[in-house]
Amino acid sequence: MTPFTRRNFLTATASLLASPTILRAQSLTAEDEATARHNISSFAMQNWQDHFDSLGVATLLADTTSRALHYWSADGSDYRLYPTSVPMTDELTKRGYTKVVRKKVGPSWTPTPNMRERDPSLPITMAAGPGNPLGTHALYLDWPAYLIHGTHDTRKIGRRSSSGCIGLYNEKIAELYDLVPIGAQVRLI
Structure with missing residues (x-):
């Protein structure tokens, strides 16, 4: 006993x-x-096959509803999920297919005319550095003024806080920057 x-x-x-x-x-x-299928952070699981015919050189899927960025390598052996910031409103959100056309470490920032209209105090341009809203790295899409970039303001991640871009923690965009080649396919949903 x-x-x-x-x-x-x-x-x-x-x-x-x-x-x-x-x-x-x-x-x-x-x-x-x-x-x-939704975890406690509300990330919705995604399958690349639901959005793309193939993985191409790499694949990114930005889900603005669950505020997550999904990454798949060309052979599908590497899958990663990143929390993001997303556009403040649906009017600022562009959806559809695009691709990465340029990459930059230490991007400078030039607010769009619409951003300057909403906030006239914004600078004409801002060099790379701690105050720059693009963070440490940026992936430029073939849509003008739309990027996947880092942010120094970590409070923005997980929120509707951008003027159209997809934002990641600086350490996560640095990781993604090393993984994603120019030409990677991207879809924003």
Whole structure:
């Protein structure tokens, strides 16, 4: 007979509490599985096949609803998921297919005329550095003034906070910068 100890009591209690969870996990319905596709950060899982015919030289999918950027390598062996900032409004959001046409470490920033109209105090241009909203690295898309870039303001990640671009933590855009070749296909949804 097992002696009654505090450790045995806690182990038995934990087992009993976990039993309904284990039983529930074994009997997931289709609706439960669809709900489980979202993690606690609300990132929605994506399959590249739902958006592209092939992986090309690399593939990026920016999901503005779940505020995540998905990356797949050319052979599909490397998949990465990054939290992002997304455009403040749907009017600022461009959706569709594009590609990476240029990459820059230490990008300078030139606010668009619309940005300067909304905020006349914005500078004409800003050199790379800590105050620059493009962060440390940028991937330029073939849509004018749309980028995937870093940010020095980490409070923006996970929020609707950009004027159209997709923003990542500086350390994450640096990682992505090294992975993504020019010509990588991109889709914003």
